Amino acid sequence: MQELNGEKTSKVKKERTPMPEQPAEERRKNFNEVALGYTKEDALAEASRCLSCKEPKCVEGCPVNVDIPGFIKLVCEENFSGAIEKIKGTNTLPAICGRVCPQETQCEALCVLGKKGQPVAIGRLERFCADYERQQGVKVPEIPEPTGKKVAVVGSGPAGLTAAADLAKLGHKVTVFESLHKAGGVLSYGIPEFRLPKEIVRQEVEYIEQLGVEFKPNYIIGRIKTLDELCDEFDAIFLGTGAGLPSFMGIPGENFNGVYSANEFLTRVNLMKAYDSEYDTRVRLGKHVVVVGGGNVAMDAARSALRLGAEEVSIVYRRGEDEMPARREEIEHAKEEGITFRLLTNPVRILGDEKFNATAVECIKMELGEPDKSGRRSPVPVEGSEFTIPADVVVIAIGTSPNPIIFKGSEGLDQNKRGTVVADEETGATSKCGVFAGGDVVTGAATVISAMGAGKKAAKAIDEYLKEQ
Amino acid sequence: MAYKILEKEEIAPSVHRMVIDAPDVAKAAKAGQFIILRINEKGERIPLTIADFETENGTVTVIFQEMGKTTKQLAKLSAGEFLEDFVGPLGTPSDIEKLGTVILVGGGVGVAPAYPQAKAYSKAGNKVISIIGARNKDLLILEDEMKNASSELYIATDDGSKGHHGFVTDIMKQILDSGEKVARVVIIGPPIMMKVGTGVASPYDVEILVSLNSIMVDGTGMCGGCRVTVDGKTRFTCVDGPEFNARKVDFVELMNRLAMYRGEETKAVEKYDEECRCGLH
Numbered sequence: 001m002q003e004l005n006g007e008k009t010s011k012v013k014k015e016r017t018p019m020p021e022q023p024a025e026e027r028r029k030n031f032n033e034v035a036l037g038y039t040k041e042d043a044l045a046e047a048s049r050c051l052s053c054k055e056p057k058c059v060e061g062c063p064v065n066v067d068i069p070g071f072i073k074l075v076c077e078e079n080f081s082g083a084i085e086k087i088k089g090t091n092t093l094p095a096i097c098g099r100v101c102p103q104e105t106q107c108e109a110l111c112v113l114g115k116k117g118q119p120v121a122i123g124r125l126e127r128f129c130a131d132y133e134r135q136q137g138v139k140v141p142e143i144p145e146p147t148g149k150k151v152a153v154v155g156s157g158p159a160g161l162t163a164a165a166d167l168a169k170l171g172h173k174v175t176v177f178e179s180l181h182k183a184g185g186v187l188s189y190g191i192p193e194f195r196l197p198k199e200i201v202r203q204e205v206e207y208i209e210q211l212g213v214e215f216k217p218n219y220i221i222g223r224i225k226t227l228d229e230l231c232d233e234f235d236a237i238f239l240g241t242g243a244g245l246p247s248f249m250g251i252p253g254e255n256f257n258g259v260y261s262a263n264e265f266l267t268r269v270n271l272m273k274a275y276d277s278e279y280d281t282r283v284r285l286g287k288h289v290v291v292v293g294g295g296n297v298a299m300d301a302a303r304s305a306l307r308l309g310a311e312e313v314s315i316v317y318r319r320g321e322d323e324m325p326a327r328r329e330e331i332e333h334a335k336e337e338g339i340t341f342r343l344l345t346n347p348v349r350i351l352g353d354e355k356f357n358a359t360a361v362e363c364i365k366m367e368l369g370e371p372d373k374s375g376r377r378s379p380v381p382v383e384g385s386e387f388t389i390p391a392d393v394v395v396i397a398i399g400t401s402p403n404p405i406i407f408k409g410s411e412g413l414d415q416n417k418r419g420t421v422v423a424d425e426e427t428g429a430t431s432k433c434g435v436f437a438g439g440d441v442v443t444g445a446a447t448v449i450s451a452m453g454a455g456k457k458a459a460k461a462i463d464e465y466l467k468e469q
Numbered sequence: 470m471a472y473k474i475l476e477k478e479e480i481a482p483s484v485h486r487m488v489i490d491a492p493d494v495a496k497a498a499k500a501g502q503f504i505i506l507r508i509n510e511k512g513e514r515i516p517l518t519i520a521d522f523e524t525e526n527g528t529v530t531v532i533f534q535e536m537g538k539t540t541k542q543l544a545k546l547s548a549g550e551f552l553e554d555f556v557g558p559l560g561t562p563s564d565i566e567k568l569g570t571v572i573l574v575g576g577g578v579g580v581a582p583a584y585p586q587a588k589a590y591s592k593a594g595n596k597v598i599s600i601i602g603a604r605n606k607d608l609l610i611l612e613d614e615m616k617n618a619s620s621e622l623y624i625a626t627d628d629g630s631k632g633h634h635g636f637v638t639d640i641m642k643q644i645l646d647s648g649e650k651v652a653r654v655v656i657i658g659p660p661i662m663m664k665v666g667t668g669v670a671s672p673y674d675v676e677i678l679v680s681l682n683s684i685m686v687d688g689t690g691m692c693g694g695c696r697v698t699v700d701g702k703t704r705f706t707c708v709d710g711p712e713f714n715a716r717k718v719d720f721v722e723l724m725n726r727l728a729m730y731r732g733e734e735t736k737a738v739e740k741y742d743e744e745c746r747c748g749l750h
Contacts, residue, residue: 264694
């Protein structure tokens with residue numbers, strides 16, 4: 001088989017089919033989606049590159065184990081409905097995953113073609129299938145016989161949505177509690193329109209509603225009801241409350257006006273649509289914007305600031321580009337759009353004027369020292385290298401941790417030092433009977449797909465738990 | 470989701486009382502907490518302190534003054550209409566126990582959040598001395614309610630049209646000077662009044678609390694927009710507050726942060742008023 005693959009590989013185009021995109025010059029002025037999606041011809045051309053390996057490595061790289069060669073084969077046969085059905089067998093939110101998954105470190109990283117050329121563009125094909133289905137009209141799923149069991153899902157982000165969908169498909173009555181006015185969690189408040197149109201999130205939520213799941217927005221567990229009270233009302237609980245608490249740097253000047261957490265900046269822009277003058281919520285429009293951090297959230301904030309009309313946007317990151325946790329594509333897109341990368345640079349304080357407005361960020365140059373616990377080389381300040389960058393808006397995107405509000409008034413749920421919930425990796429089971437958890441609330445800030453994977457595993461474990469009851 | 474407005478009345482010029490059908494919030498609400506509402510899909514989320522709640526009827530009362538576009542828009546709604554979103558109760562409830570004598574100082578619409586506190590402190594067995602004030606007698610709100618909920622009620626108006634001619638803090642100082650053993654002073658009102666009041670009460674051996682009204686988006690600790698420095702540390706008003714030890718609050722920072730969107734607010738109000746004149750609202 002390996003040999004055959006080798007033979008096949010040599011005939012396959014080394015380069016993947018490019019993704020049609022809005023030109024950088026144009027897109028930096030609007031909030032429309034950057035990647036426009038494959039045409040049918042693009043999809044067929046790209047799908048034909050797949051070798052249909054007998055022992056596909058790509059599937060192992062997928063946190064929800066989508067049958068990748070299976071769906072790609074159906075794409076080749078132009079059976080797009082069959083392809084999306086195959087994907088949806090394991091992945092509830094393909095239109096979202098096709099857009100925001102870090103494929104280059106997951107499925108595509110393990111693709112055999114990647115050894116000699118570019119791997120199959122699995123994410124793009126997944127997105128094509130999901131978009132095709134949406135254009136055709138999503139099939140109303142069959143609702144199974146009710147089991148009579150009630151499950152509460154707390155949080156409607158990727159983990160919660162996945163768990164809710166899977167549990168509903170198994171016949172359980174699911175109620176999803178969401179603290180904000182709109183479902184979707186980070187998909188709604190965090191990831192910008194130009195990367196994940198909110199209409200897509202809305203449709204995915206609608207699909208889950210059609211499975212019989214009830215959504216309760218404006219409902220804060222920890223305030224309206226405690227987790228303990230939910231335990232009394234439901235047969236099982238899934239906690240997918242994410243990592244919603246923003247970290248600040250603790251440097252002087254951080255409370256000056258114009259300094260935002262990435263959470264606030266992005267929530268104002270995405271959830272509250274501050275970029276649209278028809279909406280009432282405002283965000284400060286900076287001329288010179290500095291975003292601190294190197295993850296996807298930092299890229300999202302920087303690119304949003306640019307689209308809001310900033311003259312100059314810089315990313316300030318204390319390590320080098322190779323250490324940046326953001327998706328490769330987001331870094332490339334940010335560069336194309338004209339974001340300045342100030343690497344090996346760390347803010348030491350934020351300067352402000354007499355009116356309490358931020359005016360500049362004082363930074364220090366860093367150099368990479370020995371690798372730290374995470375294996376990344378830890379940055380060390382270079383003495384005397386301080387310099388300032390003008391900034392009227394500063395966005396702190398250095399990470400988040402679980403929001404402790406959910407734990408208020410409840411007992412018996414073990415947490416570790418960072419505030420994350422202790423849960424079994426395979427089942428999501430916590431120290432509290434009948435309570436399962438998954439996603440960022442367990443791992444700390446991670447990816448959409450890993451949260452979905454955790455939601456999926458937990459749904460399976462909850463189903464087993466309910467059967468035992 | 471939609472939340473029905475059950476009652477609506479103008480209790481003072483540009484000051485409105487609204488009763489909302491929100492059983493989940495009413496059931497969980499405690500004195501000192503607040504809600505966030507959004508009028509419609511395009512609206513902003515604004516925090517308002519809970520002025521009253523009835524668990525049995527499932528209602529929550531808010532009192533607001535027309536200030537920005539959203540409150541002006543809110544003032545135009547009538548009983549029978551709906552709010553798109555109404556979420557709460559938010560914030561840490563007031564820590565109410567039997568302390569002895571408690572002075573509640575409420576200025577302007579700050580009297581509204583003081584009212585559930587007056588009831589709760591009284592119920593806990595405290596002697597409640599309430600001091601309420603406004604610019605003039607027409608702007609004074611909840612006088613009867615506060616009278617019923619307190620052991621003693623004092624009134625101050627800036628123009629002397631009712632009660633003491635001067636500030637609420639003058640009366641507070643007189644009581645503190647009188648030798649009455651006071652365990653706690655709670656000051657709620659405009660930031661400048663809370664700052665001044667804190668300054669006046671600070672020399673006395675009494676606990677001083679203020680309830681802050683920072684700018685916020687979600688109200689659950691997610692955005693951090695409501696950051697305030699208390700005792701040198703950054704705290705979030707929405708979850709760590711809204712009540713804080715007044716002596717430790719950085720009021721200058723608080724007032725500066727409240728001014729962050731003043732320019733945008735003024736523009737939004739001008740645009741809205743113009744649209745109203747054109748009959749668009």
